[in-house]
Structures are given as structure tokens and as C-alpha cells.
Amino acid sequence: MARQEANSGSADQNRSTTSNGHSRFLELGRLAALQNMCFSTRHRIEGSYSGKHTSRTLGGSGEFADYREYTPGEDLRRLDWRVLARTGRAYVKLFQDETNLVCTPVVDASRSMQFGAKSKTDFTGSKLEYAQYFVTALSHIVSFNRDQVGLAIAREKLDDYMAPGGTPDHVRLVHEKLAATVANGETKWDTVLSDLFQRSKRRGVMLLISDFLADDLKEMFSSIRLFRHSGWEVIAMHLVHPGEERLPTGTAFRFEGMEGEGSINCSPTEIREIYEANFDRHMATVRSMALSAGCDYHLVSTAIPYLQTLSGFLVERTG
């Protein structure tokens, strides 16, 4: 299953890299099948370099796109002399520029992302581990396609931020940073996203991976709207663990909050229906808020292997 697959490449949980210098979350052998796939966007993007993705600007090279009447002061090099000669009118030839994609995965590293871990020291099977595998693989594919990838770790503040880059060293650093990420505290999305917005110099794609178990959901999506208004494409990946969807069977449990909510004794049987209703309502709320904020919403269950999730995601993205 997902966890087994995820664990298969990590011999030692405490080490962030393997013996060949790669991140323990990077499974190159498994990713080989996905290397031909491309992470694309549905919108025009703004990149630093030329690439495979449609740029927001219409430049002088690339594929012909359209004509436009010449306006005095424009670069004469783009004037279509042949049309001027034949018709006596001055037109400028427009070409669609292609640029590279700038992707910034934002990983929620609150304590709730640790849910599903085997123990307090062994995080195998947690949502964070799933996110680590997923983002590592995605960043590898993005960099493989000569796009730029960054990283933001969200906790109470924006703890770790790496501006997008495309070099192998940069990608390796991203992988290492990601592998070293440990869930801790709770996430203050308002603070994190505000900080990220200020530190981001170029518009790109923001991949938000979280369980959205936050108190400040409204503020969170308000901040996301800010990104959207600035031309960012925001993809919300809602991670759900099967253990969250259904309460465990048993007569009595002492449920302990993972972000300082305290503990509570109860019999899951008695509250199962109400709990599931509440959880479903929460899922629907997140989905509704994400869609209304213009995000591309994806509900991801950790029960599904991350490669399968990534494959489906890329197929959809490749179009």
C-alpha cells in the first residue's frame, strides 16, 4: 500500500539522505515512468527563462500569434515590412513567448500532519510523510522539465522558504530541506501566506499541501485570494488520512489533540455518526472555500499510493 511503497526507499528513517546522496523520499526508479510527463498549468505564466510553458508576455520570438497596428515608439524590428510594402500600413508581428514554470510547494508541517505515524519517533505512514514523498517526486519532475521549483514549510510562521530555482543543487537542497521537515506546532496560515506573498518575486504556481485542519480557514483563503489576484495559480491538495475519515472501532478511547487541544474520553460507537457528519461538513467547507477562492482543489487520500496520485495529477495537468 501507500505506506509500504513510501517506506520502501527509506532504510533509515532518521537519515534525510541515502547513501547515494539523494533524499530518502526520492524514488528515482519508480519516478522513471513519470519523467516524460510534464507539470503544466492551464494559465499563462511568468518565468525567468524560456521554457515549455506559455508565457504571459507576447514577445518577438517564438510562435507567431497575431498582428497589431504599429504604434509609434515600438521596436521597429518587430514591424512586418512585407505587409507595409504591400499595403502601406504598418503592422507589428506578435509572437507567443514560452517560458519556464515556477512552482512553489507549500507544505503544512503542523502537528496534525503527523497523524497516521506509527509512533512518536517513527513517522511512517503520516500525512507529512506522504506529502514529503509527493513533493519530492513532483519537484524532481518539475526540475527534470527544466522548470523552477521552490519550497515553503508552513508552521506558525514561514519557517523554511527556498525561492524557486532550477539547478540540480537547488533541487537537491529542496529535497534535503523537505526530508528534514518535522511536524511541529500549529500552522498560522495567515502569517505564513502573507510572508510568502511578500517574499515571492515572481508569479507562479503555488501547490498548497495541507490537511486544512486549521482554525483560521477564512483568513487562509483570504490570503490565497491575494495570490490569485496577483496572478498566481493556486493548487490546493487536501490530504486526508483514512483514520480521520472513520473513527477506530473499540469501546473507549482517549483521543489526544495533536495541536494542544487537550484530550477527551469517549466511546467512538456513540459519536461515530455525528463525527462523520462533522468531518464531511468540514471537507465540503474546505472544498467550497477553495473553489470559491479560485483554487484547483484536489482531495487526496493517503490510502492511495502517492505515485498514483501524482500520475493522475500530472495527467490532468499535462492536458
Next chain:
Amino acid sequence: MNFNHPWAIGLGALAILIPIIIHFLTKPRPKSMPLSTIRFVQDAVKQRRKQSWLRDFLVVALRCLAIAAIAGAFAQPLFNSQQEIVVHGSAKTQRVVILDSSQSMAATESGVDGFQAARVQTSRFLKPDPGLRANLILAGATPRSVFESPSANMNVLSDALTKATAKPERIDIQAAINAASKMLTGDKEDVVRELVVVSDFQRTNWATVDFSPLPESTKILLESTAPAETVGNLGILSVGFTEKPTAGSPSNLEVVVGNFSGKPRSVKVEITLGENVFVIEDICPPNMKTTLTKEVVVQDSGWQSGWAKLLDNEDALVADDAYPFVAQTIDTPSCTLISLQSPRMKPSSSYFLECALSPYEQTTAGRMTVDRITPARFSLDEVGASQLLIFDHPGKLAPAQIKSIASLIRRGRGVLYVASESVDATNLSLLSKELGSDLRAPVEMVPPSRGKKRKSLAIGSVKQKRRPFSIFGDSLTSMLTDLRIEGGLETRRVPDSLDDDILATLSDQSVLLYSSPAGLGSLCVLNVDLNASNWPRHPTFVPVLSELVDGLLRANSQSQIAFCGEPLTRLLPPAIVSAEGLSVESTVESESGFGQFQNSGQGVVWNWRDLQGPGLHEIKQAPAAEGDPASTPETVYALASNLSAEESDLRTLKADVMTDRLAGGRQVSFHRIAETKEENDRSWIWFAVVAAIALIGEVIALRMFKT
């Protein structure tokens, strides 16, 4: 409220803790688990908290209730074991306990003796207690109290209670209440006065009871030992000949059987009379008295005694299944005519009377003899053996003769007085005074006013359905139209007298014929001058006179009956002239003897303060010639002591009658032991039902809360 098994209550109180302890012990130990979505759990728990608390409370409460009910079922609580009266009190209390010891208390139901239950119930009120002074009255025909006033010596009362038995007698409850009233009456105001009556509260005995003699502050507790539903009973109520039997002639023996049950009963009565045994069979309708008649020929004259017994009868009361009876068989009905008129004077009033009695010989009474004497010869010795006395023109009777006549009437003789002269009014007035309260004559005879003659008086009214006119049936009125009465006396009604005794009146509203009982006998007055009237020549004369004589002879056929337990004072027949040489042979064993014989001015009186029975008692008189070995004591009188018919009817009064109508403003509480016992016997069922309901309720609660 008391408990049969109080230990079960203590055990139950401890057991109630068990479900509470189990509730906490069996609470599942929670397994610790971190959960990211705890906020949804908290919301859910918040919503379910009240429901869960309610469920837990209900479950624990129902379990506790079930255990308490099971404990209650084992404890068997006694409800209403006491009401207004506290069995064990600390205040100064004067308590009188009346225990009904009449025969009906011995009635059994399902093999349980009612008196035994009453004794147990009574003992609860006679337990030693500080401040309590009590007395016990055993209420029968006469109340018998252990002490003269309430005492603190409960041991003696308990001993008396242990020895008490139901006696074959009826209860005079009013006498017992009056006795209790005397004991409870006093000046002390700080004393709690209590009267406890343990009885079956038979309707026949209690219908007219009055509690008003008791002090107003008396608390009255009536403890009924009667079963919740009246027990069926069949009993012989009376046995006797319809008329005095004549030796060798057939006589009708009547047995009255009461069926006090809701179903018709087949009755078989075996009658033993001397050496003869008869069996009568019939069916008795429910709740009715049935008279069974048997024609019996008694060959011997003198006193006859016998028993009537119910055969194949299993009912609540055994004592009333046998009934002793006696009868005096007369050999020759004898009649004495006392008159100043000469036997040779024909026609005359006495002549007509003598002639009129002749046809009677051939019809019913057989060889009836009529002796004629003058008033001068009249004495007890002369007429002692005569069953009937007829006075016609007797002239002025001496006071001694008047006394003798009164004595004879009291002892069962019948007297026919033909009043035609003024002196007869005086005689009858003196006789009436002599008989005193024994005679309630409806009219007073007065001589006719001077110058006013009673002539050609027609018959005014007659009681057609009464003797002696009933034999004529509907033709009576037409037969009496030409009858003309001459002479006689005027009459004056006695205030508050009985109209029923007047059998015929004349057209001037005067009374022609009346008959009144007096003592054991009766006095019949015929107000007519027979010689002057056309009645002796009228076809109705002989039948009317025969019927009158027949009725007078028939009177006193059952006078030899007395009720057990009651004081007996019996004036013996005139044939017994002295108390000397009299002895009693009885079928009853009596430690206190059989009473005493006393000579009085009216004859020999038999006094027995506490008549024992039921049984037969024969008075024997030693022969006059002492030392004659061939002579044996002769039975000169016989008496049967019986159980009162009231005791056979076991129907009881309702509680509201006792507490409302008969209470007389007193604080009366009524308590039926059988109902309480039945209620107590059933109480465990209710507790078990409550326990079952509690357990079912628990399951339903758990299902409702989806646990």
C-alpha cells in the same frame, strides 16, 4: 409498614450499591490515541453528552430499582398492618380489645380456622408496652372480660387469649361495647383511649350496633377476620313440629335449612327422633331459607327428643350442621271449660261451646276431651294437665285464680275467654294487669253504657287470610252477611297496640275477636253472647271455634328451645309443683352444673346462668314413692339448647357501613385481615413485576440510545 423478612431489606440496600460499583468498574479503560480531528470529536461529544448522561443515569437507576424490587419481593412488606392505632406506642394508652368468640368465628376457609387468625391478630394488640393498659373482652352471648378495668398485666391477657375458643353462641356486640365503654370512660384527658374489635362483622349481629356509648375521643379499630368473599354455608336453622304432636297421629315436622351461598345446594337431612330415623332430601335455592317438611307419627306420649343432621355437607361452619330438638307429645288433647252455667242449661252459651267442640274430635285432634268445671273448682292442680282453658260466664274470678290463669298462660297454655258480661271486663282487666308486659292486648274491654244495648251487630271486618277465617276462603264475606251478634262488651283501643292481633270487628267498630300471645301461651277473647246471637246456629260457628282451639293448642310447639351461652330462666310446666327431686340429664358436659331449680309463686323456675350446648337437657323427677326399685325417674320437661340461626349467615357488613353509618361520629377505621394478607401474599408478585419492568426498561433504554 412491617416486613416478613426484614433482613432482605438490609441485603437489598447493600445490593443496590452493586450496580453503581459495577457501573464504575465496567467503564471501559480508554485507549490513548492521538487524533488530528479531535475538534470534531469534541463537537460530537458535546452533542451527545446530555444524552449519554441521561442514558447512564437511566440504566443505573433502573438496575438499582430492579435490585430494590427484588429485595422488596423477598422482604414481603406488610401493608396497612396498622392504621389509626399504633400497636406499639409510648403514650399513656387505655386499650380494650373485644374478641368476637361467637360460633361464626370458627368458620373455616381453605382449612384455616377463622378464630385462630383472630387470636393471632388480637395478640398484636396485647403485647407489653410502656404506658399501655389493656383489657380483653371475649364477646359472646354475654361479654366476658378478663379484668374489670384495663391492666398492665399483659401476661394474664395473653394467657386468656390463648385459652379462648369460639363458643357455640351468638354475639351480643352491643353489650360488649357497653362494657368496653365503662372501662374506657374516665376523667383523665391525657390518656389515649382505644377500642379494638376483632370480629367477622356478621351482618346479622352488627347491623344495629351503636358506638355512641364510647367516649368521643376513643379511637376505634375494627379488624375483620372475614374472608374477602363471603364463604358459603349451609345450616339447620330450626326444627320443630308445626303443632304439638299427638301420640299415634301424624304430625308435620318442619326443618328450616338456610343456604347462605350463591349456588343452589342439594340437602339431605337425617332426623333422629327417639328410635326413629327419617331422611328428608330437597334442593335449597341460594341465599334463601327452605322449609323441609316430613310427616311423622310419634307413638309414645311425653317428651321426645332428637337430632337433625345435615348429611354429606362440607361447608365453612360445622357447628350448625346438627340441631337438637325436643317436643312434647300429648296423648289426649284435653280442654277445660270453666263456667257458672249449669251443664243442664240448654240452650246456653257454654252448651253451644261444648257442642261445638264435639265435631273437632272426629276431625283433627282425635280423642279430645272437654272437662267442665265451675270457677270455684279452678286451681292449678285441677287444670294443670289441661292444654286449653275456655272461660264462659265464669263470673267474678278471685285474684288467686287470675294469678293462676296468668301463670298457666305464661307457661304455654292457651286460654279462650268468651266475654259477654260486665264482670268479664273486670276479669280481663285484672288478667291483663297480672300478665303485665307479657301481654299486649289490642283492646280493653269495657261494659256497655247503661241503656245502650248491643243488638243485631253485623260483622264489620275480618282478617280473611288469618286463622280462624282462612278456611272459608273467598266465600267468607257472603257467609257472614246474615250473621247477627248480640251482647258482648264494648271495646276501647289500647294506644300503640298491634292491629294484627284483632281478627274480627263488628259494625259498631267494637272488636269481636282478638288473639294475643302472652309469655309462652296466648289469650284469645271472643266478644259475644252466644246464647243471644244467631252465630251458634250459623254454619260458620263450629269451623271458626275448631280453628281457634286448634290454633291455641298449636301454640308453644317450639317453646322448648333456648340459645347457648345465654342465661336461661324457664318457668317449668304446671305439672311440676316442687323443685325437690328434680335433676337434669344432659348430652352436654358442663363443669358448672346445669343450673338451679327454684320454687316461686308462679311455679318452679329453672335458672341457668350460662346455658351450655348445643345439646339436649331432660329434667327428671324422682318418683313419689322412694325406695321402690321398679320406679324410675320420669322426664317432666325437656329443653334443647341450640346455636342461634344468626350464626349460620356468614355474610358481613361492608367497611363503609361500619365507618360511616354505624360510627356515630367516632373515629373508626376498618381493616380486613384477609385483604391485607392476600395483598401481602401478592405483594412479591408486584415487586417481581417491577423488577422485570426495570430490566426490560434498561434494555429499551440501551436500544433507544443505540448503545
